Amino acid sequence: MAKDFSSFLGLEGASRKKSCLKALLPFMKGEMISLGGGLPHPSTFPFYSLSADIKSMDSSAKGKAGSSVSDLVTVPHGPQPGKIESLSATLQYGAGNGIKSLREFCKEHVRRMHCPQYQDWDVILTAGNTDAFSKVISMLCNRGDKILVEEWTYPAALELIEPLGIGHVPVSMDGEGMSAVALKDLLDNWGSNPEQANDAKPRVVYLIPTGQNPTGATMSIQRRRDIMQVAQEHDLILIEDDPYYYLQFFVGEKDKVTGETIGWMPSLFSMDTDGRVIRLDTFSKTLAPGCRVGYMSLNVQFTTIVQYHNEVTIQQPSGFSQGLLAEMLVSHWGQEGYARYLTENVRTEYLKRTQFMQGCFKKYVNLSLADFIEPSAGMFLWIKIAVDKHPRYGAVADSVLMLELFRKCVEKNVLMVPGWQFSCKPKPSNIDFADLMNAAYDEQANYVRATFAHATFEQMEHGIIRFGEALNEAFAK
Ligand code: PMP
Ligand code: PLP
Numbered sequence: 371m372a373k374d375f376s377s378f379l380g381l382e383g384a385s386r387k388k389s390c391l392k393a394l395l396p397f398m399k400g401e402m403i404s405l406g407g408g409l410p411h412p413s414t415f416p417f418y419s420l421s422a423d424i425k426s427m428d429s430s431a432k433g434k435a436g437s438s439v440s441d442l443v444t445v446p447h448g449p450q451p452g453k454i455e456s457l458s459a460t461l462q463y464g465a466g467n468g469i470k471s472l473r474e475f476c477k478e479h480v481r482r483m484h485c486p487q488y489q490d491w492d493v494i495l496t497a498g499n500t501d502a503f504s505k506v507i508s509m510l511c512n513r514g515d516k517i518l519v520e521e522w523t524y525p526a527a528l529e530l531i532e533p534l535g536i537g538h539v540p541v542s543m544d545g546e547g548m549s550a551v552a553l554k555d556l557l558d559n560w561g562s563n564p565e566q567a568n569d570a571k572p573r574v575v576y577l578i579p580t581g582q583n584p585t586g587a588t589m590s591i592q593r594r595r596d597i598m599q600v601a602q603e604h605d606l607i608l609i610e611d612d613p614y615y616y617l618q619f620f621v622g623e624k625d626k627v628t629g630e631t632i633g634w635m636p637s638l639f640s641m642d643t644d645g646r647v648i649r650l651d652t653f654s655k656t657l658a659p660g661c662r663v664g665y666m667s668l669n670v671q672f673t674t675i676v677q678y679h680n681e682v683t684i685q686q687p688s689g690f691s692q693g694l695l696a697e698m699l700v701s702h703w704g705q706e707g708y709a710r711y712l713t714e715n716v717r718t719e720y721l722k723r724t725q726f727m728q729g730c731f732k733k734y735v736n737l738s739l740a741d742f743i744e745p746s747a748g749m750f751l752w753i754k755i756a757v758d759k760h761p762r763y764g765a766v767a768d769s770v771l772m773l774e775l776f777r778k779c780v781e782k783n784v785l786m787v788p789g790w791q792f793s794c795k796p797k798p799s800n801i802d803f804a805d806l807m808n809a810a811y812d813e814q815a816n817y818v819r820a821t822f823a824h825a826t827f828e829q830m831e832h833g834i835i836r837f838g839e840a841l842n843e844a845f846a847k
Pocket of ligand 1: 408685
């Protein structure tokens with residue numbers, strides 16, 4: 371069983387209660403005639419059917435990765451025993467944890483992929499990891515608290531907590547993501563730095579363990595074990611935001627050294643024996659971001675609170691999304707079909723893309739001026755710019771040289787994200803086009819982030835050619 375984490379709840383989490391109207395739901399079964407809940411009558415829903423043309427994953431389509439074989443699927447009209455909820459049920463109000471068939475599919479998927487090591491864990495549907503993260507923060511943190519984050523991190527996470535008066539403390543990273551040694555060192559010595567004198571020791575860590583945004587780093591198995599050990603030693607909650615988990619490029623391929631088939635990285639959640647990891651999964655990178663559906667795996671002390679929060683905010687993800695996802699995943703693909711889809715489609719597409727962009731980079735960019743660590747997962751190349759090779763290095767601030775490079779890139783019509791956007795240092799508010807073109811930020815952010823996820827192969831090649839030219843010109847004088 372999970373440890374007792376009640377002392378980790380913030381004021382909001384500790385005082386969140388079940389919505390009293392939702393407490394009526396368990397009565398609605400058997401012979402009960404409900405004149406209770408104010409559910410609108412389905413005859414007033416102007417949606418007579420909900421269908422989608424989806425990728426076929428049946429065995430006859432097997433082996434045709436990337437093939438265009440499709441299936442027309444329709445959310446059932448009436449109740450079908452053992453199958454998914456009917457259209458009128460998916461479009462109706464429900465409990466705050468998502469429709470049963472989809473939630474159970476996600477839970478079974480988590481059980482197969484992550485083999486949780488304690489009993490009282492559960493899965494709750496979310497409107498994606500952005501929504502999930504905001505709910506976890508409001509459950510655990512109070513104004514004045516500080517959370518620990520990777521030294522380069524997803525800006526939206528920091529943008530969410532800042533107006534809530536919740537601070538963040540960066541933890542150093544290397545090619546394998548957050549350093550366990552740095553995390554331990556920071557916590558062992560917490561308070562010895564005068565800047566921390568008035569701050570409570572952080573108890574929550576936010577990290578992106580696989581194909582990290584922006585660095586592309588993936589934690590090794592040993593690094594994950596080491597982080598878990600520090601988490602136990604210092605009694606931490608880990609928020610494992612893992613949208614790029616299924617974009618592990620080498621899963622299913624043979625290891626060049628051992629010849630063994632490469633498997634999925636064990637998640638932090640899979641190593642957790644205490645219930646201290648809150649795992650956030652999303653369909654945004656595996657199906658489509660516009661679904662706005664994800665799922666959170668965590669101990670039931672916490673799922674209950676997130677469910678209460680959903681009851682008074684989103685209620686549950688959109689019924690259209692849930693209905694179509696359930697029809698596709700539960701009634702058509704099944705667990706095996708979804709697993710095959712992830713490895714044969716999502717993973718292989720991004721593998722092709724990363725290899726192509728890396729190839730272009732090596733061909734068209736002066737590698738003594740810009741280079742990256744090859745990512746094994748995710749969507750990003752984190753490109754380090756050798757500002758020390760610039761003829762004016764030392765005479766002007768690094769940030770000015772980086773700004774000049776950004777301007778050159780824009781002039782050449784190629785856009786990459788300036789590294790400072792992922793920095794933990796305070797950023798100016800309401801940055802606009804003029805700020806990006808004119809203001810220099812953060813002396814140590816000598817990186818740019820490029821994604822191979824979205825552009826066409828032709829655009830990627832031209833983009834990298836333009837970047838190579840911009841770099842050469844920016845470093846010419
Ligand atoms: N406000 C009031 C007064 C309501 O009666 C209801 C529905 N019961 C809601 C809000 C919930 O609205 P929504 O489904 O758009 O979240
Ligand atoms: N977390 C990280 C680290 C991300 O990179 C992203 C997407 O850019 C998200 C969360 C957003 O996920 P979702 O679409 O599920 O809200």
